[in-house]
Amino acid sequence: MSALRAEGVVRRFGGLRAVDGVDLTVPSGVVTALIGPNGAGKSTLFDCLAGGRVDAGRVHLGARDVTRLPAHRRARLGLARTFQAVSVFPGLTVVDNLRVAAENRFGSSAPARLLGLPDPARGRTRDAVEAALDRLALTEHADTPAGELPAGILRMVELARALAASPSVLLLDEPASGLDDAQTERLRRELRALAADGLAILLVEHDMDLVFGVADTVHVMAAGRIVAAGTPDEIRRDARAREVYL
């Protein structure tokens, strides 16, 4: 079963159908990319999947219909996202940024806290934070306030924060923007490794070298619709994809 699925999703802004009846499946264990020209509707569709308003159609997370669930409820069900503009808390250390995300996912037991009892959520939070720091080689920056880090590292913190929530579905909005070539290659390897671990990944990205180097399936969007879908090789040769974007 696909981890995340949009069926006939529509999102309007006044008279504009920014997302105009989109079907999209994001399976576990692969990287699915969404590309298209500026204004195609990629970010709007991304928001529909992450928890924004949907005017028609359905969004399923696993077997569950989440169309009417807000973002924080979807996050607790295992959907994590990053933002186009890095959105970490600049005044918090890296480890605290990750802890906030992990606590939002796992919660923490107020009765246990009040009674001084062991809180199982605390252990899960700590383990998830440590694993995310380690995975993205951020341990040396753990105690640095996020606002003091350079843009490339901050992008990795943004990704680590999403991973700290131990997601089953990861939505990435232009994760390579602001990265140099070496950092982009690092990101590519990490995305392949995460997919190999079984994560469902949806990547919205303008860096075509990254998209074609990392994606298993590429969907091309234009004027609110998916106009082509296939493997990177198929999309490179697709007349409609070339006409609207490549």
Ligand SMILES: Nc1ncnc2c1ncn2[C@@H]1O[C@H](COP(=O)(O)OP(=O)(O)OP(=O)(O)O)[C@@H](O)[C@H]1O
């Ligand atoms: N809040 C909004 N109010 C009105 N129109 C909007 C709003 N957000 C997006 N749009 C319009 O919806 C359409 C799709 O925009 P969207 O940002 O989803 O495209 P995109 O493919 O993500 O573009 P980009 O690659 O530049 O990020 C555009 O015509 C845009 O102007």
